[in-house]
Amino acid sequence: MSDFPARAVIDLAAIRGNVRALKERAGRAEVMAVVKADGYGHGLEQTARAALAGGATWLGVAQLSEALALRAFGVDARLLTWLYAPGAPLAAALTAGIDLSVGAPWALAEVLDAARATGRTARIHLKVDTGLGRGGTMPRDLDALASAALAAEAEGLVSVVGIWSHLAFADAPDHPTVLAQAEVFAESVALVESRGARLEVRHLANSAATLTNPAMHYDLVRPGLAVVGLSPVPQIGGPAQFGLTPAMRLEAELILTKSVPAGQGVSYAHAYVTGQETVLGVVPLGYSDGVPRHASGTPGQARPDGGSGTLGAPVQIGGRRLGIAGRVCMDQVVVDLGPGAKETAGERVLLFGSGADGEPTAEDWARSAGTISYEIVTRLGARVPRVYTGGQDA
Incomplete structure (x- = not known):
């Protein structure tokens, strides 16, 4: 590891x-x-x-x-x-x-x-x-x-x-x-x-x-x-429709979870504000690792729970599809895990993968960031380790 x-x-x-x-x-x-x-x-x-x-x-x-x-x-x-x-x-x-x-x-x-x-x-x-x-x-x-x-x-x-x-x-x-x-x-x-x-x-x-x-x-x-394994024509068909399988899965571990009150600003400039007592999780990847800053949520928009700011690019934690809360930082992002969330440090976070079981894909991230899937995978930083599975080619 x-x-x-x-x-x-x-x-x-x-x-x-x-x-x-x-x-x-x-x-x-x-x-x-x-x-x-x-x-x-x-x-x-x-x-x-x-x-x-x-x-x-x-x-x-x-x-x-x-x-x-x-x-x-x-x-x-x-x-x-x-x-x-x-x-x-x-x-x-x-x-x-x-x-x-x-x-x-x-x-x-x-x-x-x-x-x-x-x-x-x-x-x-x-x-x-x-x-x-x-x-x-x-x-x-x-x-x-x-x-x-x-x-x-x-x-x-x-x-x-x-x-x-x-x-x-x-x-x-x-x-x-x-x-x-x-x-x-x-x-x-x-x-x-x-x-x-x-x-x-x-x-x-x-x-x-x-x-x-x-x-x-x-x-x-x-x-x-x-x-x-990514589709160059997502408006025509996704990878599966062309017999392709996305080869990259980007994952991390939560390094911190903590309960915060309603009205808590999250990340720089408080672009996301909690509307209720909730649990936040910190994911140790940021724009220096290639996570697009444009994958941040939109600030200022009021939400039904009383908070403000929309969620950014999707992540999956514990089988649940969540989103980035607030701005993407240089080395980390924050996720609103929700009231009463039980996740703790060390919990696996999937940023994007093949799309199986509802997991986010590079195309989902591209749409969130207003770009194309080419950029999502090619901009991944050199300090992020590549781990190879699936045969002897490694």
């Missing part, structure tokens, strides 16, 4: 099962498990190994440092990374057998320098901005970038193995931009292939498109959030 009074329990079997479900959805396309942001807060190495055990044949990470870390862990799989700045250690990436995204002339130039320095042929994926307005070359500039890359391929410096893009509205499958981006992507693929590219993979689909839009699957899909 850690000396820290809380933990994130990660079910590796759930991750394996999620990838199997995604493989079924992907049909003939291979699955790239995107494990960026420390495996969406679940642990980079552990999530990657579980995803591969579930049938993923590729891994993807945003930052080059994450890709190099996976290689240092001994993870051997096709691996793509796409965020790096001028001067990044691309020679180390090539030596480690990491595929690189190229979406600008400067990036291609630095990849070529690294290839010459190492004597290794760089595997590159051309990134085209089909409408997100973020990374990648604009379609009007793709011909020049592709031609330069293919000229370098003729010299043996690079191998143009892929072309890819990101969707702007994948979580709204019927949005007109989805079809528009698909058309631009198809045109981009045709252009690059007409210039002589022999592509291994064309990839466009993230978690949402993997689950809802088979026409976007191409040769490779790139689920990330769905790998850890």
Whole structure:
């Protein structure tokens, strides 16, 4: 048991099962498990190994440092990374057998320098901005970038193995931009292939498109959030409707319970005021651990019991669904356990989990905090221990 009074329990079997479900959805396309942001807060190495055990044949990470870390862990799989700045250690990436995204002339130039320095042929994926307005070359500039890359391929410096893009509205499958981006992507693929590219993979689909839009699957899909069992389209369906199981359970122990009178202000600025004699419990997790401050309750609103302030994000204690009372603090939150509550220090508190037996979920927390479930799990602080269950992948 850690000396820290809380933990994130990660079910590796759930991750394996999620990838199997995604493989079924992907049909003939291979699955790239995107494990960026420390495996969406679940642990980079552990999530990657579980995803591969579930049938993923590729891994993807945003930052080059994450890709190099996976290689240092001994993870051997096709691996793509796409965020790096001028001067990044691309020679180390090539030596480690990491595929690189190229979406600008400067990036291609630095990849070529690294290839010459190492004597290794760089595997590159051309990134085209089909409408997100973020990374990648604009379609009007793709011909020049592709031609330069293919000229370098003729010299043996690079191998143009892929072309890819990101969707702007994948979580709204019927949005007109989805079809528009698909058309631009198809045109981009045709252009690059007409210039002589022999592509291994064309990839466009993230978690949402993997689950809802088979026409976007191409040769490779790139689920990330769905790998850890959360739904990227909660307005369409929750995890269970897609055969997914949330892999993270965030829990803590109460460190204090005490009876307080009616009219007691709770936490900073007394955003919550008790309306009757009640029992408060203190949970040792706060915004320094990644608990969103926006998960606090709303101050000032009168309640039927005579108190004021609404409850914030939900928690489960002793099988009862309760809520955060008052503001989220740096290291702790307070819960109104109710009049006559019998809980004592050491009682288990579930902040969010799979949703079984009425327990709160990361999606519940996202709604309380006005954000998305991606943020709830990825912002979990490094000092919160990760405990792994469900197999040998840990």
